[in-house]
Each structure stands twice: as structure tokens, then as C-alpha cells.
Amino acid sequence: MTETVQRKALSREQLLSAYRMMRTIRDFEERVHAEFATGEIPGFVHLYAGEEASAVGVCLNLDGRDTIASTHRGHGHCIARGVDVTEMMAEIYGRKTGSCHGKGGSMHIADLSKGMLGANGIVGGGPPLICGTALAAKIKGTGGVSVAFFGDGGSNQGTTLESMNLASVWDLPAIFVAENNGYAETTSSTWSVASDNIADRAAGFGMPGVIVDGFDFFAVHEAASEAIARARSGGGPTLIEMKFTRYFGHFEGDQQTYRTDEVARARAELDCLKRFAGRVSETDELARADLDAVDAEVAALIDAAVESARAAPLPTEADLLTDVYVRY
Amino acid sequence: MGDAIVGIVANPLSGRDIRRLVTQASVFPTAEKANMIQRMLTAFGAVGVQRVLLSTDLGGISAAVLRAIGRRPAAAGSGPDGRWPEVEFLDGQPIRQTAQDTVDAVRRMVAADARVIVCLGGDGTARVTASAVGDVPMLALSTGTNNVFPAVREATIAGLAAGLVAAGQVDQQAATTRAKLLEVRVGDRAETALVDVAVSTERHVGARAVWDPATVTQLFCAFAQPDAIGLSSILGQLCPVGRHEPHGVTARIAPDADCQVLAPIAPGLVIPVGVREVARMQPGAEHRVAAGAGVIAVDGERELTFSPGQDVTVRLRADGPRCVDVPAVLAASARLGLLRRRC
Numbered sequence: 001m002t003e004t005v006q007r008k009a010l011s012r013e014q015l016l017s018a019y020r021m022m023r024t025i026r027d028f029e030e031r032v033h034a035e036f037a038t039g040e041i042p043g044f045v046h047l048y049a050g051e052e053a054s055a056v057g058v059c060l061n062l063d064g065r066d067t068i069a070s071t072h073r074g075h076g077h078c079i080a081r082g083v084d085v086t087e088m089m090a091e092i093y094g095r096k097t098g099s100c101h102g103k104g105g106s107m108h109i110a111d112l113s114k115g116m117l118g119a120n121g122i123v124g125g126g127p128p129l130i131c132g133t134a135l136a137a138k139i140k141g142t143g144g145v146s147v148a149f150f151g152d153g154g155s156n157q158g159t160t161l162e163s164m165n166l167a168s169v170w171d172l173p174a175i176f177v178a179e180n181n182g183y184a185e186t187t188s189s190t191w192s193v194a195s196d197n198i199a200d201r202a203a204g205f206g207m208p209g210v211i212v213d214g215f216d217f218f219a220v221h222e223a224a225s226e227a228i229a230r231a232r233s234g235g236g237p238t239l240i241e242m243k244f245t246r247y248f249g250h251f252e253g254d255q256q257t258y259r260t261d262e263v264a265r266a267r268a269e270l271d272c273l274k275r276f277a278g279r280v281s282e283t284d285e286l287a288r289a290d291l292d293a294v295d296a297e298v299a300a301l302i303d304a305a306v307e308s309a310r311a312a313p314l315p316t317e318a319d320l321l322t323d324v325y326v327r328y
Numbered sequence: 329m330g331d332a333i334v335g336i337v338a339n340p341l342s343g344r345d346i347r348r349l350v351t352q353a354s355v356f357p358t359a360e361k362a363n364m365i366q367r368m369l370t371a372f373g374a375v376g377v378q379r380v381l382l383s384t385d386l387g388g389i390s391a392a393v394l395r396a397i398g399r400r401p402a403a404a405g406s407g408p409d410g411r412w413p414e415v416e417f418l419d420g421q422p423i424r425q426t427a428q429d430t431v432d433a434v435r436r437m438v439a440a441d442a443r444v445i446v447c448l449g450g451d452g453t454a455r456v457t458a459s460a461v462g463d464v465p466m467l468a469l470s471t472g473t474n475n476v477f478p479a480v481r482e483a484t485i486a487g488l489a490a491g492l493v494a495a496g497q498v499d500q501q502a503a504t505t506r507a508k509l510l511e512v513r514v515g516d517r518a519e520t521a522l523v524d525v526a527v528s529t530e531r532h533v534g535a536r537a538v539w540d541p542a543t544v545t546q547l548f549c550a551f552a553q554p555d556a557i558g559l560s561s562i563l564g565q566l567c568p569v570g571r572h573e574p575h576g577v578t579a580r581i582a583p584d585a586d587c588q589v590l591a592p593i594a595p596g597l598v599i600p601v602g603v604r605e606v607a608r609m610q611p612g613a614e615h616r617v618a619a620g621a622g623v624i625a626v627d628g629e630r631e632l633t634f635s636p637g638q639d640v641t642v643r644l645r646a647d648g649p650r651c652v653d654v655p656a657v658l659a660a661s662a663r664l665g666l667l668r669r670r671c
Contacts, residue, residue, distance in 0.1 A: 010531075196340070196358040196388035196389075197358075197387065199348075200357070200358070202348075208348045208349040210345065210346050210348045211341060211344040211345070212346075212535070216533075216534075218534040218535075219533075219536070222346065222534040223346050223349065226349050226350050230349070238349055243425065282635065283531050283532070283633055285531065
């Protein structure tokens with residue numbers, strides 16, 4: 001075996017970790033989907049199911065020096081970055097034990113201790129944030145890399161385009177991950193994105209742009225590892241476009257009259273978890289029993305998270321003004 | 329004899345893979361793919377092609393051609409110089425955004441009696457087209473990254489050649505050549521390659537492209553030209569084999585080998601590659617792959633994984649796709665005066 005192969009090959013632990021994260025995201029989202037329908041969860045939720053390979057394939061390449069910024073569809077990015085699942089569930093239920101003490105909800109889950117700058121209710125809100133953290137990492141010389149996830153809708157926002165320009169001009173260790181799931185809310189990206197691919201826009205900003213099958217963990221991981229290694233060594237920003245489909249509507253309750261049978265086909269033929277399981281079994285890297293054990297472990301984790309969230313107290317009136325002002 | 333029909337299949341995703349990131353590979357714009365099709369339509373119209381069957385896609389190529397057709401003034405259809413053939417868009421079937429789209433489109437073209445099928449893409453697109461084209465002549469034009477099989481050629485000229493063949497103005501046998509083919513078998517799975525088969529120690533198909541020769545242990549080439557880009561360039565500098573020579577060439581790739589070839593294995597990537605045990609491949613002879621587990625790449629793209637204990641064999645075949653020989657067609661046209669008027 002050569003050095004290059006050793007550098008790239010994922011260990012058994014890494015493969016198990018990747019599968020555990022993707023399975024956790026899937027089960028978390030499917031459970032939130034079911035629980036939201038009961039009316040117990042306040043506010044809006046936007047589910048990430050179907051897109052797991054993107055968050056996990058990218059975030060597995062990150063370490064403690066790195067930061068990510070997410071979107072309104074942020075649960076998957078939080079889980080992939082290691083935010084506590086029980087605290088996340090409590091946050092979505094609006095409980096005091098939540099990641100943001102129950103005052104942020106689904107769209108504002110943040111955990112700076114994990115380098116997670118936050119889900120973000122503002123479309124295109126993440127890219128400017130990571131220009132800041134990437135600049136800080138560059139000035140301090142930490143070797144840290146910052147990643148902004150945004151959707152096809154976010155790719156059309158001025159903030160995203162300005163951030164890509166700035167990142168290129170300043171040669172920042174910034175990775176722009178365009179998660180093109182085909183629809184900005186209900187508007188098809190084939191209509192709303194004027195370039196034929198979001199990745200094509202990279203050329204205009206003087207950075208590499210690549211298209212990746214967002215259902216394929218291994219394809220995502222490989223492209224992200226190269227882009228992140230490049231950014232860490234001073235090579236500057238990269239734009240990666242993931243192409244895939246979200247399994248649920250834009251938000252829970254979306255009637256989805258704007259799309260046809262693509263979800264059924266994606267679930268049957270393209271699903272990232274099925275493909276991952278198939279491939280690692282084929283190569284004998286993991287056994288079915290290993291994956292089944294993870295499935296059972298994750299199911300128990302999600303059950304416990306929901307139970308704990310339901311039992312947790314709501315914020316009180318006295319909590320209203322905490323975490324609002326910062327003295328500096 | 330039926331209508332003079334040409335099929336065009338254009339891959340919207342060619343020229344977009346990880347090599348934009350790990351090398352300085354070019355981005356081939358969608359607009360240019362659509363322009364190439366329009367230039368071909370003009371050439372087809374000039375030499376009497378009646379119908380064109382065009383693949384549809386979500387990448388914007390077929391949409392741009394449709395818009396161009398809509399913008400053409402009505403008068404353009406009547407004059408002999410500006411006439412475009414009737415264009416039929418092959419829609420009505422699901423677009424999966426995978427290689428299957430190319431296979432489906434090519435099969436429909438074959439079933440509709442296309443006399444020539446033009447494909448726009450890189451080596452990967454040509455390979456997929458070849459797998460479905462049967463005995464219909466194909467013409468591969470480069471709009472991809474590593475282009476050994478498809479020609480980098482002006483679309484107007486390619487269009488004239490494809491059109492002359494489709495319209496029956498030149499002898500089809502003299503105007504086409506038979507390409508070689510590599511057949512690789514892993515258990516009961518089989519793939520074909522037009523240029524090269526590489527054995528890689530990578531465990532997964534991943535980002536598909538092979539751009540790191542340190543992962544390659546064995547290489548099989550149907551042909552290896554000294555001026556090629558990609559993996560076949562390694563043997564092209566060591567033991568060149570022409571497109572139309574009957575044999576192929578194979579070698580072991582090893583970083584510590586005495587013999588090192590400075591090879592352009594991807595655009596912007598010229599690196600030393602260690603080579604040993606170079607040998608000829610005779611047509612039909614079965615070559616067994618000596619590796620425990622890994623991935624087989626066909627024409628530069630990882631495609632098949634294999635595990636210890638699985639038999640992997642590679643065979644050179646002489647019965648590859650029939651390809652339009654553009655210089656030969658246009659030379660015949662000059663001899664026969666096909667593009668001359670009153671002279």
C-alpha cells in the first residue's frame with residue numbers, strides 16, 4: 001500500500017462513525033416528522049432527511065479548529081458536527097434543557113463549543129459568517145477551515161455571492177457547500193438558478209467548483225477532504241455542489257404539489273444509507289451485524305431524546321432576558 | 329432506405345468532476361455544448377440530413393437548443409444554406425441524471441433507425457454511448473476532461489462528416505473504422521472500456537475519477553498514444569500502440585519501479601509513474617488481475633469494486649463500436665465532389 005492510499009482509506013471506526021451519524025440524522029428527522037404531526041412541537045421545522053451524506057461526508061473531515069454555518073434545514077449539520085442530540089430535541093420542543101435553552105427552536109440551534117455557528121433562518125445568512133471565522137483562522141494561523149452550507153435558493157442570494165468573492169479575494173480557508181435539493185421552498189432550481197449548475201459560478205470567483213452526487217457518502221467525503229486539505233494548506237476556497245433530493249417537504253405541512261415521484265425513486269434507488277450499507281458490505285469493511293447494532297443504538301438514543309424533551313421544563317418568564325445581551 | 333437520421337446525445341455533467349479541484353481541469357460550459365449542437369445542425373442541414381434526435385437533460389443543453397430553434401426566423405428554414413433538419417427531442421422518459429440517461433437516449437436513437445450517433449462528452453460518455461450503440465456508427469466529440477477517445481474537433485466539421493454518412497453520400501464501410509474494446513469481468517458483472525482499464529487499490533467508487541497514480545497497480549490499454557492525456561499516456565510514452573493496431577498493452581504500476589515515466593495523467597498533472605512488466609495484449613487473450621481487493625476504473629472512472637477471492641479478468645476485443653472517420657469522410661467528399669457546386 002502506498003502513502004496516498006493510507007491517507008485516504010477510511011478506518012473501520014470512521015466508517016462506523018459515518019454510518020452512525022447518517023442514521024442518527026435520518027431517525028431524528030423521521031421522528032420529528034412524526035412528532036410534529038401531533039402538534040406538540042412549536043414553530044416550523046425543515047427536515048434534512050435524504051441529504052445526510054452531505055453533512056456527514058463534509059463534517060467527518062473537520063476537527064476542533066473548524067467551524068460550520070448552517071441553514072434553516074440545519075438538524076443534519078448540527079448532528080454531523082457533534083451537537084448533543086438530546087439537547088437538540090429539547091430545543092425543538094422549546095424546552096429549557098435545549099441547546100439554546102429552548103428559545104431558539106429548530107432554526108437557531110447553535111453550539112459554539114462544537115464550532116457550530118448556528119442554523120440560520122436567514123436564507124444566505126451562513127456564508128458571510130464563515131468569511132469571518134475563516135479570516136480569524138487565517139490571521140491567527142490556526143489551520144482552521146470554515147464551511148458554509150446553503151441551498152439552491154441560498155446560492156442566489158447576494159450575501160452568498162459576495163461571500164464567495166470575498167473569500168477568493170482574501171484567499172480564505174472557506175468551503176462553500178451548495179446543497180442543491182432541487183427546490184427553493186417550492187420553486188424549482190432549474191428555473192431559479194440562472195447558471196445551469198451552481199458549481200459553474202465558481203469560475204467567476206476564481207475558485208474551483210465541483211459537482212458531487214450528494215447521495216453518495218464516499219463521493220462527498222473524497223471531494224470534501226481534498227477541498228478542506230487544500231484550504232488548510234493555504235490553497236483558498238472551493239465551491240462544492242451537492243445534487244440530491246430532500247425526502248420531506250420544504251417545511252412540515254408542505255403539500256408538495258410542485259413535485260411528482262422523485263422522492264419515491266430517490267428513497268428506492270439512491271438513498272445514501274442504503275448505498276453506504278451496500279458498499280461497505282460488498283467490500284467486507286463492515287458486517288450487517290455492525291450496522292444493525294448502530295441502528296438499535298440510534299433508535300434508543302432518539303427515543304430517549306424525545307422522552308427527555310417531553311419531560312423537560314419550559315423556559316420561564318425569568319429566562320426571557322437571559323442570553324439576550326452580551327457585555328464586551 | 330429510410331430517412332437520413334442522426335442522433336445526438338450530450339452529457340450535461342461532463343467536465344464537472346473532482347479534477348476541477350485536484351488539478352486545473354477546465355470547465356466545459358453548457359452554453360458551448362448547446363452551441364456545438366447548433367453548429368452541427370447547420371452542417372447537417374447543408375448535407376441533407378432530414379431528422380435529428382436529440383437527448384434531453386436537466387443541465388440546460390436541450391433547453392438552449394430548443395430556445396435557439398424558437399428564435400430562428402421562419403425564412404431560415406427555406407434557404408439551402410440555413411436549413412436545419414427537423415429536431416425531435418427525446419423527452420417523455422425519466423431523467424435520472426446518471427449514465428443511464430445516455431444509455432436510454434442512445435437505445436431510442438438506435439430503435440428509431442438513426443444512421444449515425446454523435447456523442448458530446450469525455451471518455452466516460454463515449455464509453456457509455458459505445459455500450460448501447462450496437463452497429464450504428466458513432467462520432468465522439470470532446471466536451472469532457474480526459475479526452476483520449478473523443479476528438480477535439482470543430483463541431484461543424486464533425487457535423488458535415490456525420491451528415492454525409494447519414495445521408496448515404498459516402499460509402500459507410502469506407503467512412504468508418506472499428507474501434508477496439510477492453511472487456512473487464514468481476515464475477516458476473518462486466519464493463520467495457522474504449523481506452524484503458526486500471527486496477528486501483530481504492531476501496532470505493534467515491535468521486536469516480538482516477539487522478540492519483542499511487543492508487544493504481546495495473547493498467548490495460550486498448551491503445552496508448554504518445555500525445556494522450558490520462559492513464560494511457562503512461563504507456564503511450566513507453567510502448568505506444570495505435571488506435572488501429574490489433575494488439576493492446578498492459579503493465580504493472582509500482583511507485584518503486586526502476587522505470588519511471590513522466591506522465592500527464594490529468595489536465596495540469598504531470599507526475600512520475602513507476603512502470604514494470606510491460607507486455608502486449610493479444611485480442612481475445614484473458615488477463616487475470618492480481619490484486620486482493622480494490623476498484624476497477626474504466627476509461628479513467630472508478631466503476632466496479634472487487635473483493636478478495638473474486639476473479640477479475642480483462643480481455644482485449646476487436647469488435648468495438650464503429651466510428652465515423654472524419655478525415656476519411658471529408659477526403660471522400662473531396663474526391664466525389666460532394667460539397668462542390670458548379671465546379
